[in-house]
Amino acid sequence: MKRVLSSVAKKLPLQFRVLYRQFLLRVVDLEALSIEADVTKLLGQMAGILILYSVLTTLGLLMATGRLSTAAADLGPLIWRTQQSFLSTTMLVAGLMAVISWDNIFPDRRDAMVLGPLPVRPLTILLAKTAAAGAVLGIAVLSLNLAMSIGLCLVARGIPYFPGNFAAYWLTTRSCRRW
Numbered sequence: 001m002k003r004v005l006s007s008v009a010k011k012l013p014l015q016f017r018v019l020y021r022q023f024l025l026r027v028v029d030l031e032a033l034s035i036e037a038d039v040t041k042l043l044g045q046m047a048g049i050l051i052l053y054s055v056l057t058t059l060g061l062l063m064a065t066g067r068l069s070t071a072a073a074d075l076g077p078l079i080w081r082t083q084q085s086f087l088s089t090t091m092l093v094a095g096l097m098a099v100i101s102w103d104n105i106f107p108d109r110r111d112a113m114v115l116g117p118l119p120v121r122p123l124t125i126l127l128a129k130t131a132a133a134g135a136v137l138g139i140a141v142l143s144l145n146l147a148m149s150i151g152l153c154l155v156a157r158g159i160p161y162f163p164g165n166f167a168a169y170w171l172t173t174r175s176c177r178r179w
Contacts, residue, residue, distance in 0.1 A: 015120050019128035027101045027136045043136065050093065056087070058151035065155050079152060086148050087172065093144055097137045105129055126139040145169075 028039050061082055065075060106117070107125055115125055153165035 058158035
């Protein structure tokens, strides 16, 4: 997997890769943070909190389904409520990430002063900024939903139907992220 990602990354233009790295570190508005704050620590802590919430909720779901009878009438409403809860939480996290990085999609004065004299196309700058914001959103959604998607798919119909349920869950989560 790492080789595939590195080969894809090497095919991207060097200007895009450099700008993407820089914009990824500035995806959160630096003026909103304290003086000694580090963006990488902030994003890591946010991902850690989302993973912890997901794991704890998944463990709660697994313990609740262990106490219930195996009848579909008991299991269906619990799974439905949990899915709705996590999809709404995913939309909430996507909205929060949009609020955090709302001002960083378009180039600001600093970008214009630094990148203006360089031979970099404006489209490359815009695509790098958009890709950085999308990567942060993707990491947030993935860290929130990974444990729950595995838990729900195992509880819903078991291991034989796991691939289909897993794909359906992520298609639903991805389509909710678009809105």
